[in-house]
Amino acid sequence: MAATDLRVGGIASMSSCDWPGELVATFFCQGCSWDCPYCHNQSLRPATGKAETQIPWDDLVAFLKQRGRLLDGVVFSGGEPTLQSALPDAMRGVRDLGFKIGLHTAGVKPERLIPLLPLVDWIGFDIKGPFSLYDKITRIPNSAENVKKSLQHLLESGVSHQIRTTVYPPLLDEAALLEMKADLAAFGITDYTLQPYQERPLV
Template sequence: MTSAAHAFIVSPWTARIRIGAFNPAAEHDWPGRRTATLFLHGCPWRCAYCHNPELQSRSSMRLLSWEKIATELATHRHTIDGVVFSGGEPTADSCLPDAILAVKGMGFAVGLHTSGAYPERLEKVLPLLDWVGFDLKSDYDGYDTLTGAPGSAARATRSAQLIVASGVTHEFRLTWHHELLSEDAALLAAHFAQHLGAQRFVLQVFRPEGVTHPAIAAHSLPSADLVEQIRGLFTDFELRGELCGLAI
């Protein structure tokens, strides 16, 4: 074994976690709570409307230290209502469970933003969470095209099932863009969430902040008819305009 490989194996998780950004006072990342939000590097999907594309790669050298984050959390202990792990796709980081336990050890409630790309990893952290924001992308048939990743529909479906079955408080949110999602696909996705028993459903209006894909329109509003059809499926529904989980 080389010395470099040995050093990696024995490195503590605090040296391996890849934190790309931190917002100490987020207003919209966990409904009803003011949170600190950590953005982890890594995502296997390439959605055209992604507003944190700089976090998709795991190889970025723009990293924040865990020690800095822990100090910031201690500083804001009395001004925030919880900590959210976002991304990227936070379950792409193998150090996520350790980080969640560390944050809970500091006395914070913990939330997670996830697309469900890694259901086996999500299943392991669900018992540690107080809230989950699940990014539902499309109906089953449209998933692989939207994410650019074969097999993503099956992974997202399994993750959605795990979230609802876990009993952890959650919301399913679907981002609307007319060039990427048809009204029929949006309705099928909403019916899927209703069938599972999702507690809360959010239809998110596309926002161009952070989006670097050059081929999609900068503005896209869902029709009133689509909004009302989806609203009718859920007792807890929101049409959301503000941008959640933007790395700053």
């Protein structure tokens, strides 16, 4: 699909926290197949958002052309951006404008992540918790299996990344965090980021 088909439900015009060390614009892509109870972007969960909140691709391109000298890159966030087939073309279009490409993903669909790996400079990979709790957190059966596959592909790709977890206390207590630490250590991961849950809606 073409970049013009990308469904974007919001934008952060300038961010220093969505990609550590880079000043970026963040495009919030519409749609997520998971149902995490603490999601702070609930409006992005439906595959098709409200017409009045969707931002046409041409408007995003025009914005980037105006802000080009101020930004290092663009982060595609969500929702879960990898669910959209227009994402690869959108990434190529943004790179052609001279920007670095970042991606936020939870590893929902490894088959969608694999072709994106050569297109990105950095990935923020969200680990929801220990793998034994994924079904409870995402409310989707067997969701951890795809995450494990996606994580392995990311590590093998050599793409720069940050592994991070939002700590939502009702679901992640100290025992769960210790179990998650062991899960990640099995992948050779000892460097990861814990970030406190905050009520931070997109709009």
